[in-house]
Amino acid sequence: MTKKLNILVVAGDGIGPEVTAEAVRILESVAEMGYHEFHFRHELIGGVAIDAHGSPLPQATLDAALKSDAVLLGAVGHNKFNALPPSERPEAGLLQIRAALGGFANLRPSFAWPGLAVNSPLRPEIVEGADILFVRELLGGLYFGEPRHWDKTTGSAWNTMRYTRDEVVRVAKVAFELAQKRRKKVTSVDKANVLEVSQLWRATVTEVAKDYPGVTLEHQYVDAMAMHIMNSPRSYDVVLTENLFGDILSDEAGVITGSLGMLPSATIGGKVDLYEPVHGSAPDIAGKGIANPIGAILTAAMLLRHSGGLEQDAEAIEAAVKKVLDQGYRTADLARGDKSASVLSTQEMGRRVHEALNEILSRRQAMHAV
Ligand code: NAD
Secondary structure, eight states: OOOEEEEEEEEESTTHHHHHHHHHHHHHHHHHHHTOEEEEEEOOOTHHHHHHHSSSSOHHHHHHHHHSSEEEEEEOOOGGGTTSOGGGSHHHHHHHHHHHHTOOEEEEEEEOOTTOGGGSSSOHHHHTTOEEEEEEEOSSGGGTOSOOEEETTTTEEEOOOOOOHHHHHHHHHHHHHHHHTTTSEEEEEEOTTTOHHHHHHHHHHHHHHTTOTTSEEEEEEHHHHHHHHHHOGGGOSEEEEOHHHHHHHHHHHGGGTSOGGGOOOEEESSSSEEEOOSSOOOTTTTTTTOOOOHHHHHHHHHHHHHTSOOHHHHHHHHHHHHHHHHTTEEOHHHHTTOTTSEEOOHHHHHHHHHHHHHHHHHHHHHHHHO
């Protein structure tokens, strides 16, 4: 079935444009081979938008985002803006677009790629086979709750962790629905032994689980979970968390993959879904052509899966990445001094994945033709 998708590309700063170009090339290839119509519009965000328009999220970018089917973002951030107040810096553009699009479920896969286990600080026999999908609630909890204040006269400060039942229900449904398509297990993380918010969270998730009898639900306290993820990452499938706990645990689980440059993410459930690699603009390597584009390429796969309903194409991209890694190709962040690795530039890695993808898609077409 052919698919039409209007994709807004906001490549941003630093390595953002370098890695996003490779992700777009991959999407173009999927469109061409599958006779899909993907229309790409490019707009500015972050530091490049401040330079051109004086705002990290110009109105034209926001309007285009709201009219699109999906937004593919690279990264924002540049050292030259470090002296500006937070609300005027490139990163403000990111927070503003996330808020405007309104996604409440942040999806972060943590996958142990065969061959990269040596890159993880964990022992290979611990990480091999790990495949976790974090579903983190993104619009509630401690980061948004009121009241919040720092009273400098009394030397006290407070934030509020607050959730409503409806906020928990909608993100829990996302987790259970995704688990149905995976290994059918949801681990819900809370601190119900101490926090009332977590007691609401646990009771609500337990209630939602009744609508998904094929999915096993388990509850874990966040402190125990921080240990379990490191001790036995293979035990987890979908991990459902509130905002703060998910922020911390998904970064912790990122070490399973072995490089920040390998991690994709998606934020879904709002007006328009937003797709971005986890890494930032990496000013230390920007412009050198050595950034790892795989996080951005896997982000494109998530876009096809969640906004395009193109599961097979998403899997083909993931299979292409696996093939290239199996062949021993690495970017500098993955090689880590391994003399036997073939170290590629950003573009060369993009081209290798592109070639592997075309091979996989051609084979698929040939099979359908038989
Ligand atoms: P970073 O993710 O940019 O970089 C951290 C380290 O990882 C650096 O050594 C970098 O070279 C390396 N790295 C990151 N992505 C890589 C890739 N694809 N390939 C190879 N190596 C990679 O984080 P940082 O240095 O803390 O922040 C730099 C800037 O990015 C800051 O302005 C920060 O605010 C911003 N930032 C933006 C986002 C985003 O756009 N989503 C996320 C995090 C940080």
